Amino acid sequence: MKKLAPKHPLAIRWMHWINFPVLFAMIWSGLLIYWANDVYKVRVGHDILYSFFPNGFYKTLNLSHRLAEGMAFHFVFMWIFFVNGTVYVLYTLFSGEWRQLFPNKRSFKEGWQVLLHDLHLRKTAPPQGKFNGAQRIAYTGIIIMGLGSILTGLAIYKPIQLGWLAACFGGYATARIIHFILTLGYCLFFVVHVVQVIFAGWNNFRAMVTGWEVVDFPHKPEAPAPVPPKTPPATLTPPQNPQPSSNA
Amino acid sequence: MPNPTLREKLRRITGHSEDLPIQKQINRRTFISFSVFALLGVAAWKVWFGIKDAEQSDGVQKPLRNLLNTDEKIFKPTLSDQHLAKTYPTNQAARNVRVNSNIGTSGAGFDPAAWRLQVQTLDKGPLSVTLDELKALPKTEYAFEFKCIEGWSQVSWWGGVRFSDFINHYGLQKEAALEYVGMSTPDDQYYIGIDRASALHPQTILAYEMTGQTLPVNHGAPLRLIIPVKYGVKNLKRIGKIHFSNDRPRDYWFERGYDYYCGL
Numbered sequence: 001m002k003k004l005a006p007k008h009p010l011a012i013r014w015m016h017w018i019n020f021p022v023l024f025a026m027i028w029s030g031l032l033i034y035w036a037n038d039v040y041k042v043r044v045g046h047d048i049l050y051s052f053f054p055n056g057f058y059k060t061l062n063l064s065h066r067l068a069e070g071m072a073f074h075f076v077f078m079w080i081f082f083v084n085g086t087v088y089v090l091y092t093l094f095s096g097e098w099r100q101l102f103p104n105k106r107s108f109k110e111g112w113q114v115l116l117h118d119l120h121l122r123k124t125a126p127p128q129g130k131f132n133g134a135q136r137i138a139y140t141g142i143i144i145m146g147l148g149s150i151l152t153g154l155a156i157y158k159p160i161q162l163g164w165l166a167a168c169f170g171g172y173a174t175a176r177i178i179h180f181i182l183t184l185g186y187c188l189f190f191v192v193h194v195v196q197v198i199f200a201g202w203n204n205f206r207a208m209v210t211g212w213e214v215v216d217f218p219h220k221p222e223a224p225a226p227v228p229p230k231t232p233p234a235t236l237t238p239p240q241n242p243q244p245s246s247n248a
Numbered sequence: 249m250p251n252p253t254l255r256e257k258l259r260r261i262t263g264h265s266e267d268l269p270i271q272k273q274i275n276r277r278t279f280i281s282f283s284v285f286a287l288l289g290v291a292a293w294k295v296w297f298g299i300k301d302a303e304q305s306d307g308v309q310k311p312l313r314n315l316l317n318t319d320e321k322i323f324k325p326t327l328s329d330q331h332l333a334k335t336y337p338t339n340q341a342a343r344n345v346r347v348n349s350n351i352g353t354s355g356a357g358f359d360p361a362a363w364r365l366q367v368q369t370l371d372k373g374p375l376s377v378t379l380d381e382l383k384a385l386p387k388t389e390y391a392f393e394f395k396c397i398e399g400w401s402q403v404s405w406w407g408g409v410r411f412s413d414f415i416n417h418y419g420l421q422k423e424a425a426l427e428y429v430g431m432s433t434p435d436d437q438y439y440i441g442i443d444r445a446s447a448l449h450p451q452t453i454l455a456y457e458m459t460g461q462t463l464p465v466n467h468g469a470p471l472r473l474i475i476p477v478k479y480g481v482k483n484l485k486r487i488g489k490i491h492f493s494n495d496r497p498r499d500y501w502f503e504r505g506y507d508y509y510c511g512l
Contacts, residue, residue: 002270002271002274003270004270004273004274017288021292025296033399034399036398036399037396067397068307068308068501068504068505068506069308071397071507072308072309072312072313072315072505072507073312075315075316075319075507076311076312076315157323158326158511158512159395159512160333160477161323161331161477161511162326163331163334167334171393172395172401173401176399206278206281209281209282209285210277210278210281210282211281214274
């Protein structure tokens with residue numbers, strides 16, 4: 001028997017989907033900026049393994065000679081990124097959603113089991129609630145990364161007025177490197193996230209837009225009784241989730 | 249009761265009625281949610297290209313220009329004479345100081361011996377200052393991390409006259425009370441505008457020395473601006489003229505789409 005069960009609160013869906021194009025705009029404009037001094041390389045000893053970025057990359061994406069435009073976009077969209085992220089954190093804290101998102105003491109072991117399962121090295125997935133251990137770690141980690149981007153970004157943006165902040169990150173040049181590495185982290189997150197969403201299927205993806213998921217009850221919860229048809233069900237919470245979610 | 253019927257109708261249409269078969273509820277609610285989602289997506293797309301294709305204002309899209317000016321208003325109050333750029337022991341300064349531009353310093357026919365700093369005053373007529381007169385004023389020197397708008401930075405060591413000392417010595421307090429200082433190369437090929445507070449910041453100097461020696465030509469001899477609270481683009485080489493104004497003086501890179509303030 002199928003039922004609709006609430007999954008993602010409206011506020012979280014809004015902030016998730018606002019963040020997606022805004023983060024994209026931040027990364028794109030960041031690349032326009034980075035082009036002007038594209039000195040980062042992965043080195044082992046004297047050998048350069050990879051140089052960020054090859055010329056073809058800039059050419060294909062048309063990123064060259066656009067520093068001024070990049071800075072303008074970056075210093076405008078940073079506000080949306082910052083406000084949206086801040087509201088998200090406040091919302092999850094005050095609504096209690098953080099309980100579903102923050103790693104608990106089981107999450108690290110569970111996250112490892114999820115990883116092994118997803119890599120087909122383990123047959124069974126650990127039992128999970130709304131988010132599994134790997135998701136809790138990822139979704140909390142990405143928020144800490146966001147905070148890191150804002151702080152390192154501020155340190156690069158105002159390295160003298162906020163000199164103490166730049167010093168916290170080991171100085172101006174180091175803050176710029178951290179800022180860059182965090183961006184690589186978002187790209188990695190994005191790829192893994194999209195692949196996981198594809199594997200998780202339509203019901204899971206749809207919930208991020210509609211807010212609810214379709215839950216299949218394996219057996220009829222009660223014997224068919226002559227219940228008046230207009231009575232709403234007592235709860236819409238899926239049975240595999242032991243705690244009723246507070247969102248509606 | 250007529251009202252509940254309308255309500256009930258709406259609930260059925262939008263798939264929120266429990267009377268509907270479950271698949272109909274799913275289909276209708278999915279359709280509505282995704283329609284709204286798509287509409288918002290189109291709206292976001294329109295806004296994005298509205299900005300990208302907007303009319304230009306000094307080399308950048310007008311909405312972005314306006315918001316850059318807002319950023320300036322937000323961050324300008326953080327500027328303080330107490331916030332100094334970190335200084336370094338001079339032996340940590342680079343020996344090979346990076347040269348990034350020669351706009352305004354590459355033209356032929358410049359005679360360093362005939363050079364004078366030309367200052368426009370409000371009521372004392374033009375002021376003409378020689379390098380020796382500047383060198384007679386107290387010298388300020390330090391090494392700091394010079395920061396280019398392109399993203400690179402380098403510790404370099406500079407010596408010269410503090411701009412505020414220069415103002416006080418020549419009795420230019422009234423001029424320096426105006427909102428902006430404008431500076432340009434003798435040939436007017438490169439020009440900058442700087443807000444008063446940044447110009448009077450204690451580390452802003454009219455430099456005639458680099459790495460403990462006379463300023464080289466490619467670094468802006470005979471006199472250049474070193475202003476740690478700004479990106480390199482505002483550190484004008486080969487200063488020819490200085491004026492003061494309540495309006496923003498024209499600025500070379502501002503006209504090419506960069507932020508006017510460029511404050512660090």
